[in-house]
Amino acid sequence: MIPERQMLEDLAELRRRDNHRRLILSPGLDFSSNDYLGLSGHPTVRRALIRELEAGVALGSGGSRLLRGNHGWHERIEARLAAFRGVPAALAFNSGFDANVGVLSTLCPPGGLVLSDEKNHASIIDGVRASRAEYRVFPHNDLDAVDRLLRGHAGTLPPTIVTESVFSMEGDRAPLAELLALARRHGAGLIVDEAHATGVFGPTGAGLLDGLETGDVPLVSIHTCGKALGGCGAFVACSQAVKEYLVNHCRTFIFTTALPPLAMVHWEAALDLIASEPWRRRHVLALAERLRTGLRGVADCGASTTQIVPVLLGSNARALAAAAGLQERGFDIRPIRYPTVPQGTARLRIALNATHDEATIERLIAALRELIAATAAA
Ligand SMILES: Cc1ncc(COP(=O)(O)O)c(C=O)c1O
Structure with missing residues (x-):
């Protein structure tokens, strides 16, 4: 562990550089x-939570999804989320951070190549590093750079492009249609973090991929539920095969206590509001x-x-x-x-x-x- 004296010196240096953080209300x-x-505080959500609490919903999941932590609410909400995104399957995660680290480290093994936008979120960066795949960071939204990197790739595994759809600190958008076209042309897969687009963009609020022609590009999207849905946790939208593979291999899915069913009650009420309002x-x-x-x-x-x-x-x-x-x-x-x-x-x-x-x-x-x-x- 770092000695406390060293920690205090580091914190003093952060203060000198106007870069010290503290928790405030x-x-x-x-x-x-x-x-x-x-x-996050909508009366419809509150009423749904109260109703389910009174009906006896479990307050804790009790364990990992693969043990006793899999409840009817998890299955019910995953079916609803898959339909919301218009894909075959969805898998709930405890946070967007867990989902990004888990998806990238599981689906992009050593021997593969990952191309990651320079403005991608810390959880994507950590996921790419944890994957131990070779990776290249491309300049923000630079399609020519992505094209060049894909053309130079000669590995045995198909490469993967990973991007946010709405960038969290810039507020701009990725050129998803063009990235899909590049992925199709080069036989690459695409992973899109829709954290800040979910609930806000798309014809039904399902994000910026909603309505795009995705064809046969292997595509996985990550959607957080702690942002526009006002709750906590996240889900991955994908094919049935990817879901089954994640259930069997994804460490941030397997080795953690599942979200309580109560979180799913919140998600369902939020999805209803996104549809009706x-x-x-x-x-x-x-x-x-x-x-x-x-x-x-x-x-x-x-x-x-x-x-x-x-x-x-x-x-x-x-x-x-x-x-x-x-x-x-x-x-x-x-x-x-x-x-x-x-x-x-x-x-x-x-x-x-x-x-x-x-x-x-x-x-x-x-x-x-x-x-x-x-x-x-x-
Ligand atoms: C783009 C992006 N992805 C993932 C996350 C992580 O999501 P969560 O807060 O659910 O862990 C964030 C959180 O700020 C984010 O901005």
């Missing part, structure tokens, strides 16, 4: 959670568009086209000062710094929420304009 209106549709996804995206328009000319929001709007500020000190100013004005917006984003690209990450109204966004725009100018001058 939510300071104000939510512009930083991933509860994009406002379902499509206004939520339209509204959250409209608010994000209004925010970007209101900041045009004063803030750099990168290539955001989604409910995630970054405001790029550069230095840690500037991101910290702007976030503190916003929190004083009642907006819970957090600074995002290295190592979550590259050095020198510190930012505010503004996550819109369907529970907000237009007037709140106008107030936020005014506060941001003022603080961006003030922190630039400082």
Whole structure:
């Protein structure tokens, strides 16, 4: 273990670099959670949970899915999730992190090649490393680079491309149709992390792959339930063969206590709301568009086209000062710094929420304009 003295020196150094983190309670209106549709406290979800609690639903699963932890609710929700995504099968995981690490390390063994977008989430990076497959990181959304790397591949196993569909810190999207075309042309597989698209994008809210022509490309998608679904956990959408293979080989699925059935009750109620209240996804995206328009000319929001709007500020000190100013004005917006984003690209990450109204966004725009100018001058 690292000696505590060394830990304290490290923490002091983080403070000197304005890069020290601490846990705080939510300071104000939510512009930083991933509860994009406002379902984490929705009365319909609460009622469903109360109903099932009163009916005697198990509070804990009791073990791994392969032992006594497999309940009727797991099977029922997996059938519903497969239908939601329009694929043959779905498999629940305890978190998106577990799902990414498990899927990548199980489906991409040593001897294979994985091409991973440079902006991919830490759980994808850890999954790729855990797979012990050869991997190449390609520049963000660079299709020519992917094409070049696939053309140069001469291994025996088909290569795999892995990307997020909505990038969590940029708020932009992957060119999924083009990546599918490249995968088809080169006989590659595609793994898509739909963490931030699930519930928000697609004709039925199932994500950005929904409605795309996927043909015969081996395709696996990861969907988290702790973001727009407002709960916790995740599921993998795939073929029956991939599901059965994961059940037999995936360590983050096998060697852990399954989520309690109560989590699945939440998922089902959230899926019902996503189906019956499509206004939520339209509204959250409209608010994000209004925010970007209101900041045009004063803030750099990168290539955001989604409910995630970054405001790029550069230095840690500037991101910290702007976030503190916003929190004083009642907006819970957090600074995002290295190592979550590259050095020198510190930012505010503004996550819109369907529970907000237009007037709140106008107030936020005014506060941001003022603080961006003030922190630039400082
Ligand atoms: C793109 C992406 N994938 C996976 C995860 C991990 O999901 P979870 O929070 O369910 O572990 C996150 C979480 O922030 C994420 O942003």
